[in-house]
Amino acid sequence: MTANPSASASFLSQQLRGFVPGLEVHDSPEQRAAYAYDGTAALRAEPAAVVFPVDTAQVSSVLKFAAARRIPVVTRGSGTGLSGGSVPVDGCLVLCLTKMNRIIEVDAENLTLLAEAGAVTADVAAAAAGVGLFYPPDPGSMKISTIGGNVAENSGGLRGLKYGVTRDYIMGLEVVLPDGEVMWTGNKCVKDVAGYTLRDLFIGSEGTLGIITKVLLKLIPPPAARKTMLAVYDNMENAAKTVSAIIKAKIIPCTLEFLDKVTINCVEDYAGIGLPREAEALLLIESDGHPAAVEEEAAAMVAIAKANGAGEVKIAATAEEAASLAAARRTAFSALARVGPTTILEDATVPRNRLPEMVRCIQETARRHNLKIGTFGHMGDGNLHPTFLTNEKNQEEMHRVELAMKEIFARAIELGGTITGEHGVGLAKKEFLSAAVGELNVGVMRSIKSAFDPQGILNPGKIFDPRP
Amino acid sequence: MSELALKSLDYSVLQQCMHCGMCLPTCPTYDLTKLEKHSPRGRIALMRAIADDHLALGPAFGEEMSYCLGCLACETACPAGVDYAHLFEVARSDVEKSGVMANPVRSVVRTALLKILFTHPRLLRLVGRMLWLYQVTGAQWLFRRLGLTRLLPAKLRELEPMTPTVLPKFSHQLIAPVEQPTGGRRYRVGLLTGCVQDLVFADINRDTADVLLANGCEVVTPPVQPCCGSIHGHNGEHAVAQVMARRMIDLFDPFTFDAIITNAAGCGSHLKHYGRLLADDRDYAVRAREWDRKLKDINEWLVEIGFRVPASEAAEPQKVTYHEACHLCHGQKITKQPREILRAIPGLELTELPESNWCCGSAGVYNITQPATAAVLQERKVARIESTGAPVVATCNPGCHLQLVNGLRQADSKVRVTQPVSLLAQAYRTEPGATNSHEQK
Numbered sequence: 038m039t040a041n042p043s044a045s046a047s048f049l050s051q052q053l054r055g056f057v058p059g060l061e062v063h064d065s066p067e068q069r070a071a072y073a074y075d076g077t078a079a080l081r082a083e084p085a086a087v088v089f090p091v092d093t094a095q096v097s098s099v100l101k102f103a104a105a106r107r108i109p110v111v112t113r114g115s116g117t118g119l120s121g122g123s124v125p126v127d128g129c130l131v132l133c134l135t136k137m138n139r140i141i142e143v144d145a146e147n148l149t150l151l152a153e154a155g156a157v158t159a160d161v162a163a164a165a166a167g168v169g170l171f172y173p174p175d176p177g178s179m180k181i182s183t184i185g186g187n188v189a190e191n192s193g194g195l196r197g198l199k200y201g202v203t204r205d206y207i208m209g210l211e212v213v214l215p216d217g218e219v220m221w222t223g224n225k226c227v228k229d230v231a232g233y234t235l236r237d238l239f240i241g242s243e244g245t246l247g248i249i250t251k252v253l254l255k256l257i258p259p260p261a262a263r264k265t266m267l268a269v270y271d272n273m274e275n276a277a278k279t280v281s282a283i284i285k286a287k288i289i290p291c292t293l294e295f296l297d298k299v300t301i302n303c304v305e306d307y308a309g310i311g312l313p314r315e316a317e318a319l320l321l322i323e324s325d326g327h328p329a330a331v332e333e334e335a336a337a338m339v340a341i342a343k344a345n346g347a348g349e350v351k352i353a354a355t356a357e358e359a360a361s362l363a364a365a366r367r368t369a370f371s372a373l374a375r376v377g378p379t380t381i382l383e384d385a386t387v388p389r390n391r392l393p394e395m396v397r398c399i400q401e402t403a404r405r406h407n408l409k410i411g412t413f414g415h416m417g418d419g420n421l422h423p424t425f426l427t428n429e430k431n432q433e434e435m436h437r438v439e440l441a442m443k444e445i446f447a448r449a450i451e452l453g454g455t456i457t458g459e460h461g462v463g464l465a466k467k468e469f470l471s472a473a474v475g476e477l478n479v480g481v482m483r484s485i486k487s488a489f490d491p492q493g494i495l496n497p498g499k500i501f502d503p504r505p
Numbered sequence: 506m507s508e509l510a511l512k513s514l515d516y517s518v519l520q521q522c523m524h525c526g527m528c529l530p531t532c533p534t535y536d537l538t539k540l541e542k543h544s545p546r547g548r549i550a551l552m553r554a555i556a557d558d559h560l561a562l563g564p565a566f567g568e569e570m571s572y573c574l575g576c577l578a579c580e581t582a583c584p585a586g587v588d589y590a591h592l593f594e595v596a597r598s599d600v601e602k603s604g605v606m607a608n609p610v611r612s613v614v615r616t617a618l619l620k621i622l623f624t625h626p627r628l629l630r631l632v633g634r635m636l637w638l639y640q641v642t643g644a645q646w647l648f649r650r651l652g653l654t655r656l657l658p659a660k661l662r663e664l665e666p667m668t669p670t671v672l673p674k675f676s677h678q679l680i681a682p683v684e685q686p687t688g689g690r691r692y693r694v695g696l697l698t699g700c701v702q703d704l705v706f707a708d709i710n711r712d713t714a715d716v717l718l719a720n721g722c723e724v725v726t727p728p729v730q731p732c733c734g735s736i737h738g739h740n741g742e743h744a745v746a747q748v749m750a751r752r753m754i755d756l757f758d759p760f761t762f763d764a765i766i767t768n769a770a771g772c773g774s775h776l777k778h779y780g781r782l783l784a785d786d787r788d789y790a791v792r793a794r795e796w797d798r799k800l801k802d803i804n805e806w807l808v809e810i811g812f813r814v815p816a817s818e819a820a821e822p823q824k825v826t827y828h829e830a831c832h833l834c835h836g837q838k839i840t841k842q843p844r845e846i847l848r849a850i851p852g853l854e855l856t857e858l859p860e861s862n863w864c865c866g867s868a869g870v871y872n873i874t875q876p877a878t879a880a881v882l883q884e885r886k887v888a889r890i891e892s893t894g895a896p897v898v899a900t901c902n903p904g905c906h907l908q909l910v911n912g913l914r915q916a917d918s919k920v921r922v923t924q925p926v927s928l929l930a931q932a933y934r935t936e937p938g939a940t941n942s943h944e945q946k
């Protein structure tokens with residue numbers, strides 16, 4: 038770093054404005070401080086400048102500019118990422134896509150939707166619903182996350198169990214490569230095997246391979262009926278057993294979401310919708326599809342829940358009540374911040390028949406290290422979010438959090454699981470990557486990275502460290 | 506410069522924001538600009554950067570705090586329970602203390618408005634009276650006709666058509682100091698007449714008193730009331746706000762009332778926090794906490810005591826829509842009660858307003874300090890109101906009331922603006938066999 042970062046920052050912006058006419062560039066200390074973080078706890082770094090391109094051509098020019106000077110570029114959507122993916126690296130340009138947010142086309146004949154990468158997920162879903170179609174992926178952050186960010190993290194949601202994750206809805210992408218070339222990969226065809234499916238490489242690439250500027254999404258017809266239920270438990274393992282049993286009974290409901298007692302109470306403090314505060318665990322269950330099938334599936338799941346120790350299973354009486362339950366569930370992570378000033382959230386995922394063991398491990402680990410923890414997650418996907426409720430100013434406690442985190446990861450891997458199901462590796466999990474996937478995998482990933490980005494200017498240091 | 510309050514603030518208040526971004530879509534200034542520093546999360550990050558010495562408090566931060574509407578939509582949206590109102594007041598107060606925004610004109614105007622006019626109720630009424638004379642004598646018409654408004658500085662010129670129409674009478678000329686309900690007394694309440702409400706909407710204060718009387722409340726309304734200090738608190742004048750709070754508590758001893766009633770949402774959301782404002786004041790802390798407990802918005806109080814549904818002769822129902830004042834729905838979390846009152850009034854049919862809790866741009870003195878943004882929000886609000894097809898819109902705050910009147914007038918709209926309590930008062934008055942519900946003592 039130079040002695041006076043803001044002087045060099047303004048020099049850089051001046052050059053950039055000259056190079057890309059009309060580009061919105063911000064470099065005041067206030068603007069830079071406002072892009073020093075994403076949704077991840079305890080990470081902070083300021084960029085040299087923040088740019089807001091309004092079209093693909095501007096994105097391309099910015100990358101040409103950066104490539105010629107080897108300036109790192111960190112792509113940002115809405116900055117809700119939970120692994121530090123859009124946290125700047127020192128001296129970088131943050132390229133923010135929130136002003137490229139148009140929904141360009143909804144094609145009801147081919148069931149596709151084309152949007153700019155900065156479009157907000159909820160707006161995409163609403164545009165689809167506007168013509169009677171359905172875009173299922175619904176991450177907890179959908180009201181503000183961008184579709185580009187969803188692609189870059191391959192985000193999941195509350196409906197992952199039945200409908201899959203973002204990847205399952207990507208038909209095509211427009212991507213700007215690190216040298217500024219603009220590439221289309223994919224199309225409106227249901228089938229296409231002309232060469233490698235490059236599109237898939239960008240899904241979950243966390244802004245390290247290219248900048249996604251347009252997204253072509255697959256839409257589906259919406260289900261005709263829905264039924265939402267809340268199963269109440271006096272112990273967490275029984276909730277996990279219920280999930281395993283439902284899957285084993287060959288039922289694939291749309292949603293199987295889990296909340297533990299700490300989370301229930303935080304969510305209730307915020308939403309005040311009458312969740313049972315005394316319960317040790319809740320399962321939010323939703324079945325959707327043909328009305329008759331929904332009834333049958335729901336009845337079967339009620340029986341399974343009761344057989345596995347659910348005290349009570351409440352059925353949402355109205356669509357509004359069902360929606361408010363799902364909305365409340367989406368606030369779980371943020372609501373947990375009511376307990377401790379720093380919330381460190383994990384994303385461990387295991388095969389679904391190993392859920393009871395994983396739940397037990399989380400409880401025991403928290404107890405052993407004397408840590409406060411709240412757990413919620415997409416249990417139907419085997420994806421739990423144990424969240425440490427701590428204080429980053431308490432170094433001793435933060436150390437215990439680190440130890441606990443390592444143990445939980447180790448156990449998840451032992452059970453055939455992974456360190457992150459949907460939030461990505463970013464900065465937060467990169468030290469665990471090779472343990473999770475092995476050195477060979479990391480080596481191949483590095484080779485792919487250098488094939489696309491030989492100079493290493495796109496989001497350097499995320500997922501893995503650059504090759505020495 | 507003295508130590509910044511942001512630095513001495515309990516740090517966990519700042520840390521409470523875990524930067525999840527869930528508040529961003531509800532923030533009107535973020536919605537307009539898509540810039541992080543114009544969002545709640547960004548603003549809190551700037552405050553924290555100042556507290557942590559990553560950022561110096563400069564004019565750009567001052568401007569940011571001025572650009573924030575203080576609408577508190579972010580508080581409603583925030584699952585983590587961030588107390589944005591508190592952070593915002595602390596930050597604004599630091600901006601004032603640091604003097605980074607000082608320029609001679611701003612200082613004179615601020616002193617005139619905040620430190621003189623809004624601390625001297627009699628003077629405020631006098632100015633109000635002159636404004637009224639100016640309007641009714643036709644001087645306003647003449648002034649505009651002759652193009653003399655062009656002589657005003659640009660900012661004032663934009664404001665001039667916004668100046669509210671002042672009523673011929675103030676509250677104390679319409680409401681006796683103590684009024685008794687006819688049908689037996691169930692409660693004893695104090696009535697706050699407010700500053701703007703008193704100047705411009707004294708009739709709504711009368712309506713409020715009538716509604717209280719109709720529901721068994723003895724109404725105590727001291728003729729001269731100090732400003733509650735909300736305008737000072739929201740604008741960084743912490744010490745003046747404390748002085749005003751003490752005067753208010755001196756005037757209304759909270760231990761002698763069942764409730765102290767305000768009908769101005771902007772005042773209410775400040776009035777409910779005297780406890781915090783005077784926490785370190787040994788003489789006042791106890792009374793201030795009691796005050797917080799007793800302070801009720803009129804809508805809240807009416808529903809709490811189970812207000813009487815007016816009797817009616819069947820009439821063609823008229824549509825009414827409801828705009829939520831930010832400081833009622835976000836600041837005080839009062840959303841159901843005004844709707845319940847509107848639904849209970851015979852002959853009215855409540856039609857929901859799309860984006861009913863999106864700020865109308867009034868936001869205290871925002872339409873004076875940030876006219877461009879205020880105008881954009883005003884137009885957006887007017888368009889939504891028009892889309893409902895309702896001939897009447899009700900709201901619960903004098904600032905919003907004026908903002909809607911002005912916005913609708915500029916759009917040549919026929920929609921009338923009123924307040925739920927006025928509609929209720931009117932319904933009681935037109936009940937079959939209605940008599941005067943109060944006697945004056």
Ligand SMILES: Cc1cc2nc3c(=O)[nH]c(=O)nc-3n(C[C@H](O)[C@H](O)[C@H](O)COP(=O)(O)OP(=O)(O)OC[C@H]3O[C@@H](n4cnc5c(N)ncnc54)[C@H](O)[C@@H]3O)c2cc1C
Nearest residue numbers: 114115116117118122177183185186187189192193244249
């Ligand atoms: C309250 C809350 C709830 C959440 N719930 C869920 C959930 O249920 N499921 C889930 O999977 N995640 C969830 N998340 C995580 C997060 O919202 C997702 O990862 C989301 O996809 C991030 O979108 P964003 O626009 O905020 O991207 P950012 O955070 O800005 O960026 C995320 C990453 O993507 C890269 N990136 C962004 N846009 C582009 C682009 N156009 N081209 C290339 N790279 C890009 C960035 O460089 C970064 O590495 C939640 C987060 C919060 C705060």
Ligand code: SF4
Nearest residue numbers: 522523525526528583
């Ligand atoms: S204010 Fe609340 S909702 Fe907004 S970013 Fe902070 S924690 Fe999240």
Ligand code: SF4
Nearest residue numbers: 532573574576577579
């Ligand atoms: S008070 Fe209103 S304008 Fe200010 S940050 Fe909160 S939502 Fe935005």
